Amino acid sequence: MTIEILNLHKSFGRKKVLEDVSFKVSNGEVVGYVGLNGAGKTTTIRIAVGVLPPDSGDVVVDGYSVTKEKRAASRRVGWVPELPIFETDFRALDYFVYLAGYYGITGTEARKLGRELLEEFGLGNALYTKLSSYSQGMKKRFALAVSMINDPPNFILDEVLNGLDPQGIAFFRELTKEFRKKGKAVLFSSHILSEVEDIADRVVFIHKGRIIGVHAMEEIKSKASPGIYLALSRVDENTLRILGRFGEPVVLEGGRILVRRPSGSVEEVVAELVKNGVGVLEVRREERSLEDFFFSLIKEAESP
């Protein structure tokens, strides 16, 4: 229901990998953890699930400290590692039953749960396949099913979309909707912002071990909305005032205008200009992606 990441610091040798990383995931919230390769996502996650100790700081899960009450804290988290290995000759269902034993679920009950979960996760026709011959995507699905054995109130998922096919991604999206409804707290990492677009409510951005921004997905989408390029018959104060009602007009070289972060459609802007006697010679949507938002955060963080 809540995962609190509190002032984490971690170095490997002389290399500082996390510097004062703090953020919170509340109940019913799905948070994307986005950063480039090597930004520190996996290190944060490994600390949060209790497999790596921080140099300082703590992670508190539903009130339990990962560093001081590791067992209680990690029991309350379903974890999917970045690269689930499962190099075992166990067949999937048998291995699931074996793992369920750790949670005190045994025998017929464990087999029933395994069958249900593995089927739900699209592995119904691979229940008796050896895990070592599962594809990476199937291993991800298996790991997700395993993370749900004890129906934990929180989930921490490392690059869970990586290796999933479009069907798997759609499945994960639906699953997070269920989690949200049930009030679970979900943190999942990705290095691609557009991948988290339709899933996360909020995004925590990490770069070189530091948090460089926390933004609601709605805010990101509106800020990343593509601008409108215009070539007009005249550019004067009145024209700029009209455009200012729709966004942030910037006069470019050669007298063209870029309306940044437009709130209205291209048609609405053109209609308003024409109504006011301004001829529109050319109009074009700027190509802008969510990734630009991410890169502008990085640029801001790196500028002195």
Ligand SMILES: Nc1ncnc2c1ncn2[C@@H]1O[C@H](COP(=O)(O)OP(=O)(O)OP(=O)(O)O)[C@@H](O)[C@H]1O
């Ligand atoms: N055990 C370790 N020993 C030394 N350096 C490490 C260790 N684990 C991670 N690092 C370094 O810490 C930095 C952050 O790694 P981390 O795996 O947390 O990044 P990430 O954001 O998850 O990246 P990716 O998207 O590539 O998985 C990297 O520079 C990595 O080389």
